[in-house]
Amino acid sequence: MEKSILNESNVEMNVALNNKEEAIRKTGDILAGQGYVEPAYVDAMLEREEVTSTYMGNYVAIPHGTEEAKEQIKASGLSIVHAPEGVDFGDGNIVKILIGIAGKDxxxxxxxxxxxxxxxxxxxxxxxIQANSKQELLALFEEVV
Known part of the structure; x- marks a missing residue:
């Protein structure tokens, strides 16, 4: 049976984050905890961030691992961390939605x-950002994921 790329277990709502590293770790820990990646993939997500920021604008960051970390991906998956208070990703870039990605092949x-x-x-x-539930947040992705 193929694993779903995104479901309620992959979403954490109203998370308070102290810094960018904590935000990326939280996003990666969901992927690892749900069995999409090996735990070492989380470190590769932090390495990726050192090379180039995964901040996309509009309060969104899309953390993902380095090219070298592909063998640590067991299945394609997404994680979403909803942080309405925001976390600073540097240079005044505030992130309120983090979408972690692990893509197989x-x-x-x-x-x-x-x-x-x-x-x-x-x-x-x-x-x-305004979503009050995991279901509300996931509904925005239903048509594309």
Whole structure:
């Protein structure tokens, strides 16, 4: 049976985050905890952030591992961390929605393009930030993931 890429177990709501590293670890720990990746993938997500920021604008960051970490991915999956108070990703860039990605066999490119469609609408980002439940947040991704 194929594992779902995104479900309620992959979402954490109203998370208070102290810094960027904690935010990325939280996002990666969900992926690891749900069996999408090996725990070492979380470190690769932090390495990726050192190379180039995963902040996308509009309060969204999309942390993911390095190219070298692909063998640590067991199955394609997403995690979502809803942090309405925001966390500073540097240079005054505040992130309120983190979407962690693990893509098996280059599926991450397809997943990223689908997420970009949802996140390109500022109205959708505002709905994510204002969401009161996991179901409300997931509904915004249902058509694309």
């Amino acid at each position: 280059n599926e991450h490119l397809d997943i990223l393009s689908k997420i970009a469609i949802v996140c390109s609408e500022e109205e959708n980002i505002e709905k994510m």
